[in-house]
Amino acid sequence: xxxxxxxxxxxxxxxxxxxxxxxxxxxxxxxxxxxxxxxxxxxxxxxxxxxxxxxxxxxxxxxxxxxxxxxxxxxxxxxxxxxxxxxxxxxxxxxxxxxxxxxxxxxxxxxxxxxxxxxxxxxxxxxxxxxxxxxxxxxxxxxxxxxxxxxxxxxxxxxxxxxxxxxxxxxxxxxxxxxxxxxxxxxxxxxxxxxxxxxxxxxxxxxxxxxxxxxxxxxxxxxxxxxxxxxxxxxxxxxxxxxxxxxxxxxxxxxxxxxxxxxxxxxxxxxxxxxxxxxxxxxxxxxxxxxxxxxxxxxxxxxxxxxxxxxxxxxxxxxxxxxxxxxxxxxxxxxxxxxxxxxxxxxxxxxxxxxxxxxxxxxx
Numbered sequence: 145x146x147x148x149x150x151x152x153x154x155x156x157x158x159x160x161x162x163x164x165x166x167x168x169x170x171x172x173x174x175x176x177x178x179x180x181x182x183x184x185x186x187x188x189x190x191x192x193x194x195x196x197x198x199x200x201x202x203x204x205x206x207x208x209x210x211x212x213x214x215x216x217x218x219x220x221x222x223x224x225x226x227x228x229x230x231x232x233x234x235x236x237x238x239x240x241x242x243x244x245x246x247x248x249x250x251x252x253x254x255x256x257x258x259x260x261x262x263x264x265x266x267x268x269x270x271x272x273x274x275x276x277x278x279x280x281x282x283x284x285x286x287x288x289x290x291x292x293x294x295x296x297x298x299x300x301x302x303x304x305x306x307x308x309x310x311x312x313x314x315x316x317x318x319x320x321x322x323x324x325x326x327x328x329x330x331x332x333x334x335x336x337x338x339x340x341x342x343x344x345x346x347x348x349x350x351x352x353x354x355x356x357x358x359x360x361x362x363x364x365x366x367x368x369x370x371x372x373x374x375x376x377x378x379x380x381x382x383x384x385x386x387x388x389x390x391x392x393x394x395x396x397x398x399x400x401x402x403x404x405x406x407x408x409x410x411x412x413x414x415x416x417x418x419x420x421x422x423x424x425x426x427x428x429x430x431x432x433x434x435x436x437x438x439x440x441x442x443x444x445x446x447x448x449x450x451x452x453x454x455x456x457x458x459x460x461x462x463x464x465x466x467x468x469x470x471x472x473x474x475x476x477x478x479x480x481x482x483x484x485x486x487x488x489x490x491x492x493x494x495x496x497x498x499x500x501x502x503x504x505x506x507x508x
Contacts, residue, residue, distance in 0.1 A: 189496075191364060
């Protein structure tokens with residue numbers, strides 16, 4: 145084809161469409177990439193190190209979330225996580241390995257800092273997928289995992305203040321002897337009297353967590369240049385939960401799902417609502433039908449909303465989804481976002497880890 149003919153063809157509809165397709169393919173193609181929830185900047189950085197070195201995609205995802213599981217300052221994951229109503233930290237985690245199409249999970253496991261690692265052992269060394277409670281702990285100990293107290297001073301203080309905040313309809317408390325509900329300033333004064341050695345910073349943190357406990361968690365999805373994908377979701381679950389409560393994080397198809405032919409998805413937020421719509425699996429199936437990662441997340445959030453007849457006043461919770469498609473496209477969406485602040489998620493596709501804007505179904 146002559147230069148003139150090539151220019152004429154490029155200016156034609158077919159030429160322009162082909163050029164656009166080529167540009168899209170170059171921008172969305174299998175490559176080393178890690179995405180995670182907003183608390184996953186360091187997670188994505190660690191995962192990228194392993195991907196660049198040629199490591200397995202699941203090893204990369206697990207090593208990434210281990211950074212957060214080990215961090216006592218993240219009180220929604222691993223060590224330092226906010227405990228159940230009895231003051232015991234219970235952890236949940238799941239893993240999925242795209243190339244082998246295998247999965248493993250543990251739920252309501254105590255005294256083990258890195259449940260994501262235990263979930264991988266379940267996947268690799270058993271024919272099971274999910275181990276729970278005492279059985280999960282005994283399994284972990286059998287494979288050499290060490291028991292340790294996961295309750296930090298910060299999370300213990302938050303739990304104690306939460307217990308003291310429990311009152312009957314008349315405002316009575318078994319912990320503090322007044323018979324009327326105190327004002328916020330009086331509440332702080334009482335706490336300073338009960339905990340005279342607690343720093344102002346720790347007191348403010350503990351009171352905030354007691355009143356507004358987070359529904360955190362971390363999800364990480366990874367892909368390498370060969371298009372191999374994996375993922376993991378790990379959490380300390382809902383603060384002050386009934387002992388034994390399990391959310392969506394260790395449920396394959398809810399808190400995590402990977403289909404090597406299509407892509408992967410995961411979630412953070414109130415797990416019960418995600419379980420009811422099999423969120424991660426639904427997102428992957430949406431992408432299989434041609435939806436973008438973001439649209440696939442939004443459609444799944446609409447299913448949650450429909451369970452409440454789209455009444456925003458009744459949805460007193462939030463949930464976020466994350467999706468990574470096999471062609472390298474990714475996205476995230478939350479049920480609610482603040483005006484101008486739709487929610488963030490972490491990404492590393494070769495440079496520094498960064499936070500990107502997601503989107504939100506509703507503004508609140």
